[in-house]
Amino acid sequence: AIALYHAFEPPxxxxxxxxxxxxxxxxxxxDPYFCMQISxxxxxxxxxxxxxxxxLLLLEKV
Structure with a gap:
């Protein structure tokens, strides 16, 4: 997993x-760049x- 992360590091x-x-x-x-943001x-x-x-799905804020 670590090797894959470093080989295909975001973005x-x-x-x-x-x-x-x-x-x-x-x-x-x-959208993809927004979704990759952490915290x-x-x-x-x-x-x-x-x-x-x-x-359609109904969403609620957590």
């Missing part, structure tokens, strides 16, 4: 991560349910 890992690449292709270029948020969302009409 380099974004170049090889399929999920990150799909986010870039969707035009959300800032930058005072609130963390948690899933508390799902909207009946749309199926």
């Amino acid at each position: 380099k890992v974004l170049e090889y991560c399929n999920s990150a690449q799909s986010v870039f292709r969707a035009g959300l270029n800032d 930058k948020s005072a609130s963390i969302p948690r899933v508390v349910g799902r909207e009946r009409e749309t199926g």
Whole structure:
């Protein structure tokens, strides 16, 4: 794990991560970099349910 971390140290890992690449292709270029930040948020969302009409997840601040 340590060797992999150093070989693909952030943000380099974004170049090889399929999920990150799909986010870039969707035009959300800032999102992967935002998600890689550590200890930058005072609130963390948690899933508390799902909207009946749309199926979208309902989030609550922790």
